[in-house]
Amino acid sequence: MRLRDWDQNLKIRLAGESVVNITFWMFFPFLAIYFTDSFGKSTAGLLLILSQVVSCAANLLGGYYADKYGRKRMMVLSAFAQGAAFIVFAFSSSPWLDSALLGFVCFTVVSMFGAVYWPASQAMIADVVEEKDRSDVFAIFYTSTNIAVVIGPIIGGIFFADYRFALLLMAGVLNLVLGIVLHYKITETAPVSKMEESGQASNWISVLGDQLKDYKVIMNDRIFLLFIIAGVLVGQTFMQLDLLFPVYINEVVTDQPLLQFGNWSYVVESTQAFGLVLAENGLLVAIFTITVTRWMSKYKERNVFIISSFIYAASVLLFSQTSWIWGLLLAMLVFTLAELMTAGIQQGFISELAPADKRGKYYAAASLRYTFSKMIAPVSIPMSAWVGYTWTFFFISLLAILSGVIYYRLFVKFEQRKMETAPKW
Known part of the structure; x- marks a missing residue:
């Protein structure tokens, strides 16, 4: 169009x-x-x-x-x-x-x-x-x-x-x-x-109650519930883009040259460093979403979701091990690959899970992955003060790995459901 x-x-x-x-x-x-x-x-x-x-x-x-x-x-x-x-x-x-x-x-x-x-x-x-x-x-x-x-x-x-x-x-x-x-x-x-x-x-309280009742019915779908849980867990990685990452970069990155030729150099301050890292993410997403989506469509959805979770985990560990601006840019490259892998296939998978007459409600309920992730993700900031950045990033990476395990279990059940509902000839 x-x-x-x-x-x-x-x-x-x-x-x-x-x-x-x-x-x-x-x-x-x-x-x-x-x-x-x-x-x-x-x-x-x-x-x-x-x-x-x-x-x-x-x-x-x-x-x-x-x-x-x-x-x-x-x-x-x-x-x-x-x-x-x-x-x-x-x-x-x-x-x-x-x-x-x-x-x-x-x-x-x-x-x-x-x-x-x-x-x-x-x-x-x-x-x-x-x-x-x-x-x-x-x-x-x-x-x-x-x-x-x-x-x-x-x-x-x-x-x-x-x-x-x-x-x-x-x-x-x-x-x-x-x-x-x-x-x-x-x-x-x-x-x-x-x-x-x-x-x-009636009033907003009853409206909110009705919405929650609808979500409760949908959550009785065990496969969809696993999808939500896995989404919330892996969401603890990409939600840190606006929470833990800027705080971490602001504290650990010192003024350092991004580019240097002879006596000339372009020095990046800590606040500017985060701006560059975030801009890299936005630029890669804007340019490569369609390309990576077409690439991922050639593979099984199960493998894409699981590998994406593991790549998220690896990117978070990379972030925790560097304060060098080029190291952070490399970590963000890995992070963005994980994001792009599932960006284009998630909506289609939800439509596979949802009965035809309930797709609207399923799509609305699926957004709870992001809603709950946003609610939980800020815990990372005080956690970094309690146990330090290394252990905080390590814990977030474990959550991403756990999401991959749940995705595996989800697709086992999903394949069983398709076999049970397939027409018998």
Whole structure:
């Protein structure tokens, strides 16, 4: 599907969200460092867990409210709320006020409304794009996000330490502008019948309870439950990209030359080092997702999932053994390979697991892999203070290996199920 054939809503969103995402990634990867320096590792880890619990509840409710009140309304509300929170965050870290606690509250609000925005934005794509073209449209939005991951951290690595107020203020203003543009330039896409049907539900507590009941029914599928558990375990590796990795690199990397020719050298500071490592990940994902997905499609899903988990484990161990910038870049190369191996096949495997009449609920429940991973992952920060980085990274690598074992058990059961349900001739 060519870009010029897209619905006007999507064209506007792609442009607006791309600009906002670049600004967001200028400072987001460095917040773990900021909160750790402000509160200490133990307190920062607990606070980050709390923020993800709030985001988890918001995510569970976001899809329902996108149906009840409409995609556009929830996206506009979220953009304005995030913009206001960013502006307050900026002033909490300004020459006039220095309050890391207020900054954390604002960060939590941003995370919460980001979780509300996401399901509405995904549902809008499904509303206006035919099923045969959806994967291409989703891929373009995904690529635009990864381009932001490339550009944002490099700029943030240069300016975050000294110009945090300006970066946060810019993010706030751009989110407010995005809210205004969405309000005046896009149209509602939610089916009216769906909104009327959802409007019959009661308060948010009962809605949350209904969502949890649906997930409970799905979790009775033992194979799917193993898939969720394995996903949460291996998720403790890639969730560290915004948590433990920046804190580790900030502490262990000293100013060192990235390139050197004779008397000339390009010296990288610790904050810039993390920006480069994260940008490498985003660049590789943006360029090679389709290529690696096609490559992996030639192999059995079982082997891809298991080997990916083991490669994740190896990459984490590599990170723990080096403070050299080129060593970190090599570790990130290995890390990204593990990420790309399963990036394109996970959704297809979920559709294999799900009964045809419950695919929507299965996809929603599958996102719990990331939700629970985000809730647990911040424990790594205080853990690094208790037992040190080496043992923390080693423990995370063990979780990745355990996920590979669970994937093996999952596919044994999955093959048994297919044999039992296969037609008898």
